[in-house]
Amino acid sequence: MDYIEFLKGLEGIVDEILEKEWAPQMTSTSLAYRIYTHAEKRGLRVTLKDSERAVILFAALGKFKLVRSTPANHYSSS
Numbered sequence: 001m002d003y004i005e006f007l008k009g010l011e012g013i014v015d016e017i018l019e020k021e022w023a024p025q026m027t028s029t030s031l032a033y034r035i036y037t038h039a040e041k042r043g044l045r046v047t048l049k050d051s052e053r054a055v056i057l058f059a060a061l062g063k064f065k066l067v068r069s070t071p072a073n074h075y076s077s078s
Contacts, residue, residue: 006044010054013038014063028055028066 017034035051059066 006046007054007057009042009044010035010039010046010051011058011063013042014054014058018064022064028052028059031055 013035017031017038021034029052032048032051032055035054036046036048039046039051055066058064
């Protein structure tokens, strides 16, 4: 399987996750893990690092927006 076909397979997985499982509090790490587990179930040989790269790539292509979050315990009082 060439890289373009591989990315198309991951794109289908990302679309499915965004449609069925997306939640505003989902982190890029949890999205990467979901991509990884869905790919494994479909028989795609993918590493967690591949799925992390896919998150960055598909965000850059405009599939979704990555935003920086700060844990609640890091907020400072004014």
